[in-house]
Amino acid sequence: MRTGIAIAAILVTALAMVPALAASLVPVPAGTKVLLRFETPVDSGTITEGAPVKFTIATDVLIDRTIVFKQAASAQGIVTDVSKPGIFGKNARVHIAYIQVNAVDGKPVRLAPLDVTPDTVRQVGDVGAAGATSLTGAILLGPLGLAAGAFIHGGNVSLPAGAVGTSSVAQDFEVPVY
Numbered sequence: 001m002r003t004g005i006a007i008a009a010i011l012v013t014a015l016a017m018v019p020a021l022a023a024s025l026v027p028v029p030a031g032t033k034v035l036l037r038f039e040t041p042v043d044s045g046t047i048t049e050g051a052p053v054k055f056t057i058a059t060d061v062l063i064d065r066t067i068v069f070k071q072a073a074s075a076q077g078i079v080t081d082v083s084k085p086g087i088f089g090k091n092a093r094v095h096i097a098y099i100q101v102n103a104v105d106g107k108p109v110r111l112a113p114l115d116v117t118p119d120t121v122r123q124v125g126d127v128g129a130a131g132a133t134s135l136t137g138a139i140l141l142g143p144l145g146l147a148a149g150a151f152i153h154g155g156n157v158s159l160p161a162g163a164v165g166t167s168s169v170a171q172d173f174e175v176p177v178y
Contacts, residue, residue, distance in 0.1 A: 024177045025174040025176055025177070026064050026068070026174065026177055027063075028068050028103075028172065028175055029169070029172050030168070031168050031169065032061065032063065032068070033061075034057065034061055034168060034169065035057070035059050035061075035165075035166055036055040036075060036164065036165050036166070037055060037162060037163070038159055038162065038163045039055055040053045040054045040161065041160050041161045042094050042116050042157075043157075043158040044085075044092035044093070044116070047094060048082065049079055049080060049081060052077070052078060053078070053079060054074070054075070055074070055075040055077065055099070055101075056073065056074055056075065057072060057101065066175065068103055068104060068175050070104055073101055074101070074102075075101035076100060077097060077098055077100070077114065078097060079096055082094050085155050085156055091118045091155055091156075092118075092155065093116065093117045094115070094157065095113060095114075096113060096115075097113040097114075099112070099167055104178070105176055109173060110169075112167050112169070112170050116157055116165070
């Protein structure tokens with residue numbers, strides 16, 4: 001009888017703690033923005049597919065006053081595609097995927113891929129100029145104008161260590177409140 005009462009008391013206590021444990025988790029939705037500081041410089045003229053790219057978290061990421069990712073936490077991604085510059089002003093692009101960072105509880109979290117382009121770097125002011133020149137030339141001068149646009153070549157993209165880019169959480173997850 002005493003054993004039965006003791007077991008019942010333990011079960012009641014354990015069941016009472018379940019809501020408390022559930023309430024101590026903060027949901028982190030997919031799409032939550034994460035600022036990444038590049039620790040590895042990225043240059044489309046020299047970087048190759050498969051190259052690792054190291055990051056650190058640029059600033060704490062908070063959800064409901066709970067730190068999800070701590071500033072200076074390490075992250076890493078892999079270059080999965082390098083598009084070289086082309087004709088008609090097509091600029092280079094470096095695609096970095098499989099970006100992973102540990103949440104504050106130490107669990108690995110996958111972030112969305114990141115593209116390094118002149119648009120994201122904001123180093124090239126006339127990104128669309130070649131395309132506009134080609135279209136205008138094609139309208140005004142026919143095939144000769146279109147051919148002239150083909151001579152306008154896009155540029156490489158270069159991002160120094162210390163630059164900051166934006167990614168986001170790829171999937172919903174939960175982090176405990178500390």
